[in-house]
Amino acid sequence: MPSQTPLIPRRRLGQELRRLRELRGLHLEDAADHLECSPSKISRLETGQGVPKARDVRDLLDLYGVGDQRLRDQLLRLAGDGRRQAWWQDLADVVSSAMDTFISLESEASNIRYYVQSTFPGMFQTEEYARELFRAIYPRDDDVEREKRVRLRLKRQDILVEREDQPRIGVIVDEATLHRVVGSPKVMADQLAALLQASERQGVTLRVYPFAAGPDIAIQCTFVVFTFESEYDRNSVHIELSAGDRWLEQESDITRYTRIFDDLGRKCLSAEASRDMILSMMEHYSSKEEQPR
Structure with a gap:
């Protein structure tokens, strides 16, 4: 392929x-x-x-x-x-050079480890969650630009699902992300339902880093570790910072961030307990949605 x-x-x-x-x-x-x-x-x-x-x-x-x-x-x-054009060529005006690299690695990596602390990984966002998120973080975008960003995100999800060689995906979500409302209670309830569904996919492991685990130096930023089985591909770490994205490709950095991810994982709730917490928060948002205004 x-x-x-x-x-x-x-x-x-x-x-x-x-x-x-x-x-x-x-x-x-x-x-x-x-x-x-x-x-x-x-x-x-x-x-x-x-x-x-x-x-x-x-x-x-x-x-x-x-x-x-x-x-x-x-x-x-x-x-x-x-020499081929990337599939997102018609959306290039909303794709930065860092995002270009991110999508390329995400589309091909054998193992992807996400640690997120502010929003859910783009791979698992619902259409409405993504739209409301972009409305908040790109307030100067017009409707056309915003919809391009949404299309790009949904297409990335399609590419992942359609891959013949499905990657192993590990996700650690900071508990604060479950409480940070994007859009409305309905948007959040639907998003958490989608997250639960994604956690049941083969090769996907989802865990929550709870408030009770206390502080950890590793939770200073969102990061993703991309690794490949092929010796011809370079493993990479993507770090998301307010001052701009950062890429690391030294093997020592790959090892360090993989170890950080594993250390965080040991402090996380189990996969089952994580799903229980997400389900509880989903029911919380659903009840708020049903309350009369």
Whole structure:
């Protein structure tokens, strides 16, 4: 099944090109001289930041002495996938560069660990919850822009559900998120019902970090850990901060945030107790909705 996004095939191609170059004992400058381009272009190609051209890939494979036709065809297919437009191209005006990367990794990762403390993960948001959330955090958006954001969010959910290789998803929700009203009691009740339904999906583990667990340095920010089974893909951590998103790709950082996630998990309610708490809050919002005004 071809990749849904261009970033992952670009990264896979780039890592293999770098491996082949280093196997031949060549430097970036050697490859750049062969293509008659700058070393920075070769660097962007190897890091998955540049748009690969089939001719450049063929020329590099010739330089690296790659005669294996099967490998050449495989890398040229990756180059073709890397030139495709992302499925969200028609929504690009509401997709930042950080979100572009986030969606790409989310669409392909083998294991996704979410820790959220303000809102529920986009993957599990209902349409109305997402719409009311965007109304609050993007007050300057007009109706057209807001609906584009909603469409993008719902499409991300569809992509995840349709994946043949379903990822393992771990979610830790801070208890405060259950109490933070977005929209109305009805919106919250429906959202919590959807969250309970999502928690029953195969491969999904949902737990609540309760107030009773006390403070923890790890709950200073929302973060997501993306990991892959393929050795050709780079694991990443996304940290959401008010000053801007931050990406980490050093293996030491992946290990550190995975450990943080696991440490938080040990302080969480069990999956069953978490569902009970969510159900209780859902009934609370439903009762408020039914009260006469």
